[in-house]
Amino acid sequence: MGATIYRGALFVFYMKGFIKSMENKYIDGEEYIDVADIFGENVFNDAVMRQRLPKKTYQKLKETIRLGAQLDVETADVIAHEMKEWAIEKGATHFSHWFQPLNGITAEKHDSFISAPMSSGKVLMSFSGKELIKGEPDASSFPSGGLRATFEARGYTTWDCTSPAFVRQDAAGATLCIPTAFNTYTGEALDQKTPLLRSMEALNDQAIRFLRIFGNTTSKRVIPCVGAEQEYFLVDREMYNARKDLIYTGRTLFGAMPPKGQEMEDHYFGAIKERVASYMRDVNKELWKLGVTAKTQHNEAAPAQHELAPIYEQANVAVDHNQLTMETLKKVAARHNMYCLLHEKPFAGVNGSGKHNNWSLVTDDGINLFDPGKTVHENTQFLLMLCAVLSAVDKHAALLRESAADIGNDHRLGADEAPPAIISVYLGAQLTDVLDQLIDTGTATHSIKRENMDTGVNVLPEFKKDAMDRNRTSPFAFTGNKFEFRMVGSRDSVGEPNIVLNTILAESLSDICDRVEASEDKDAEIHDIIKELASKHERIVFNGNGYSPEWVREAERRGLPNIPSMVEAIPALVSDDSVELFEKFNVFSKAELESRAEIEYEFYAKTINIEARTMVDITRKQIIPSVIEYTTRLANSINQVRSASDKANVDAQEEILVQVSDNLKLAKEKLDNLEKKIPVAKDILETDKRAIYFHDEIMKAMKELREPVDKLEMLVEKNAWPMPSYGDLLFGL
Numbered sequence: 001m002g003a004t005i006y007r008g009a010l011f012v013f014y015m016k017g018f019i020k021s022m023e024n025k026y027i028d029g030e031e032y033i034d035v036a037d038i039f040g041e042n043v044f045n046d047a048v049m050r051q052r053l054p055k056k057t058y059q060k061l062k063e064t065i066r067l068g069a070q071l072d073v074e075t076a077d078v079i080a081h082e083m084k085e086w087a088i089e090k091g092a093t094h095f096s097h098w099f100q101p102l103n104g105i106t107a108e109k110h111d112s113f114i115s116a117p118m119s120s121g122k123v124l125m126s127f128s129g130k131e132l133i134k135g136e137p138d139a140s141s142f143p144s145g146g147l148r149a150t151f152e153a154r155g156y157t158t159w160d161c162t163s164p165a166f167v168r169q170d171a172a173g174a175t176l177c178i179p180t181a182f183n184t185y186t187g188e189a190l191d192q193k194t195p196l197l198r199s200m201e202a203l204n205d206q207a208i209r210f211l212r213i214f215g216n217t218t219s220k221r222v223i224p225c226v227g228a229e230q231e232y233f234l235v236d237r238e239m240y241n242a243r244k245d246l247i248y249t250g251r252t253l254f255g256a257m258p259p260k261g262q263e264m265e266d267h268y269f270g271a272i273k274e275r276v277a278s279y280m281r282d283v284n285k286e287l288w289k290l291g292v293t294a295k296t297q298h299n300e301a302a303p304a305q306h307e308l309a310p311i312y313e314q315a316n317v318a319v320d321h322n323q324l325t326m327e328t329l330k331k332v333a334a335r336h337n338m339y340c341l342l343h344e345k346p347f348a349g350v351n352g353s354g355k356h357n358n359w360s361l362v363t364d365d366g367i368n369l370f371d372p373g374k375t376v377h378e379n380t381q382f383l384l385m386l387c388a389v390l391s392a393v394d395k396h397a398a399l400l401r402e403s404a405a406d407i408g409n410d411h412r413l414g415a416d417e418a419p420p421a422i423i424s425v426y427l428g429a430q431l432t433d434v435l436d437q438l439i440d441t442g443t444a445t446h447s448i449k450r451e452n453m454d455t456g457v458n459v460l461p462e463f464k465k466d467a468m469d470r471n472r473t474s475p476f477a478f479t480g481n482k483f484e485f486r487m488v489g490s491r492d493s494v495g496e497p498n499i500v501l502n503t504i505l506a507e508s509l510s511d512i513c514d515r516v517e518a519s520e521d522k523d524a525e526i527h528d529i530i531k532e533l534a535s536k537h538e539r540i541v542f543n544g545n546g547y548s549p550e551w552v553r554e555a556e557r558r559g560l561p562n563i564p565s566m567v568e569a570i571p572a573l574v575s576d577d578s579v580e581l582f583e584k585f586n587v588f589s590k591a592e593l594e595s596r597a598e599i600e601y602e603f604y605a606k607t608i609n610i611e612a613r614t615m616v617d618i619t620r621k622q623i624i625p626s627v628i629e630y631t632t633r634l635a636n637s638i639n640q641v642r643s644a645s646d647k648a649n650v651d652a653q654e655e656i657l658v659q660v661s662d663n664l665k666l667a668k669e670k671l672d673n674l675e676k677k678i679p680v681a682k683d684i685l686e687t688d689k690r691a692i693y694f695h696d697e698i699m700k701a702m703k704e705l706r707e708p709v710d711k712l713e714m715l716v717e718k719n720a721w722p723m724p725s726y727g728d729l730l731f732g733l
């Protein structure tokens with residue numbers, strides 16, 4: 001495979017803009033942190049390379065990045081040497097190829113810089129170009145979905161030089177981390193990054209064609225940009241440690257609602273508690289050092305829920321940075337004696353967590369192709385782009401929905417707290433009006449103007465309102481100059497959604513360019529295409545309340561797919577349309593898609609299996625013994641009261657005893673039922689059928705067990721319950 005390096009441009013100007021736009025001084029306890037000073041201090045970024053690399057080497061690397069040429073070994077050797085020297089100055093003893101295999105985490109294998117001892121018994125610190133460019137982790141224990149037989153353990157990691165290397169400092173010391181792609185011996189992708197880079201190339205090729213049609217001859221690259229807003233929960237570490245369900249599965253499997261949930265809406269954007277604020281400060285500091293542009297932070301809707309958003313950047317770097325953000329959120333929480341829950345639904349009955357994927361297309365010379373400009377109805381280029389997006393999303397709605405499928409997300413989508421499982425596009429009043437004009441007459445002659453904001457208070461400054469309101473219930477919303485895909489789960493990589501977005505848009509642009517390039521009268525052809533696509537794909541536009549039951553019926557009438565669960569979503573990955581799409585743009589081969597579907601089914605089955613067994617374990621070893629002890633105590637006390645006085649009325653105690661015992665009996669029955677059902681899965685050999693069994697049968701049995709157990713929690717005294725309650729967890733910081 002060799003060192004195939006992605007053609008891309010390092011968006012240095014984003015970073016510079018970020019530093020300028022940010023407050024330089026930031027209070028850290030007593031001391032001020034100079035953000036501009038620490039930002040990127042642990043990153044082998046453009047500035048460091050320019051300073052440390054010989055001019056010729058630096059230019060060669062930049063050329064490689066720009067043109068996607070192969071990096072020769074001599075150049076790689078020089079870069080590796082300088083990278084090592086720089087990393088050692090930061091205290092690094094090890095280097096690691098850092099990659100994202102298909103199990104949702106980032107993986108790393110650490111090698112120290114030491115070379116074989118010399119005759120003097122001393123060692124040298126070395127790092128060669130070969131070690132920088134290519135790694136060979138034992139790949140046999142990473143999921144491959146049948147792409148690589150386990151006896152063929154070879155897998156390769158290859159340096160993605162468009163995503164900068166960084167030094168990570170933690171309890172393990174300092175490690176030089178090199179962002180890499182992960183492939184099989186024969187070059188098939190075993191990770192998120194490889195197809196993402198391929199999809200960025202595909203989109204670039206088609207978007208450049210698109211720009212040339214409109215007479216742009218100066219832009220050289222079109223780069224998808226992503227800003228991923230990350231939601232998470234924080235809980236106290238000791239309480240976390242007392243809950244086996246959180247430890248084994250990342251979510252609570254039992255738990256009665258506390259007297260107060262999120263109904264007061266007093267947490268969202270509320271004042272941040274000291275303990276949390278101090279945590280956020282440390283998270284920011286760590287992220288800034290790693291060159292991650294952590295920008296916005298606030299409380300979210302549920303108690304104990306928070307959000308962090310970075311400044312957007314090119315998609316592959318944004319995906320890496322989101323992985324780093326998740327790692328950092330967890331790591332810093334441990335230092336603050338807290339635990340960060342990234343699961344999509346840690347608590348039933350309160351909002352879960354998502355990840356809004358903000359996505360736009362920006363040229364190397366800074367033109368945002370999703371920017372409608374001041375007079376949108378006259379902006380033919382934008383209108384054609386908009387139609388391309390609508391057509392892509394409508395045609396591949398099921399695939400896009402699949403890209404956000406995650407086990408935890410099944411609990412959120414369509415549950416009135418996150419978008420429904422139906423894909424639709426929110427355009428807002430202004431664009432919808434223009435679209436309607438296009439459908440009616442083929443031309444738009446006017447657009448709704450932005451109005452002045454009238455607050456009725458003279459001292460408040462006047463400003464123009466946005467042309468559109470927001471709609472939080474839409475899964476795919478146009479928000480001014482970007483689309484916000486709101487379906488993604490909080491724990492999931494944003495790799496897959498962006499692979500899909502990039503590729504479906506590449507296809508749509510390619511179809512449009514084929515037609516325009518072949519036509520005699522280009523303007524007339526563009527006009528026709530806009531009218532045609534707007535009319536054909538208008539059905540995907542929905543500006544109303546996505547949480548309402550009417551929308552579910554309306555969507556059905558429009559023929560839009562409604563795919564409620566992950567197991568039902570997976571087939572879209574390997575549908576004929578998807579295979580044709582991905583093969584045409586060299587993003588996935590059919591075999592790669594099939595392997596991914598296989599991995600997802602397997603992951604689903606394994607996860608629910610762990611959840612089910614954890615429930616059994618907790619019920620048998622903790623809940624039933626605690627409840628028996630409680631009933632015994634209660635019975636003894638009833639007897640004691642009775643023997644002390646036959647006038648004392650013990651009806652209430654007896655009633656509680658009966659209620660508790662009834663629910664205990666029910667819980668025991670449901671426990672036996674679940675326990676009986678789990679081993680059946682082993683005999684279902686096909687992975688998809690096994691996953692469906694877990695979804696249909698095991699999940700149902702789990703739900704049935706949870707009901708009497710949650711009732712028991714409400715019936716027995718607080719001290720008798722063997723684990724912290726929802727109230728303790730959600731309001732315990």
Ligand code: ADP
Pocket residue numbers: 225226227228229296309310311312358359360361368481482
């Ligand atoms: P919201 O009000 O939607 O919660 P946030 O400020 O939390 O907004 O997050 C918005 C995200 O969108 C940020 O990560 C921001 O950098 C990103 N963003 C802004 N403009 C663009 C763009 N043109 N392309 C991609 N992402 C963008």
Ligand code: MG
Pocket residue numbers: 229307309
């Ligand atoms: Mg936000």
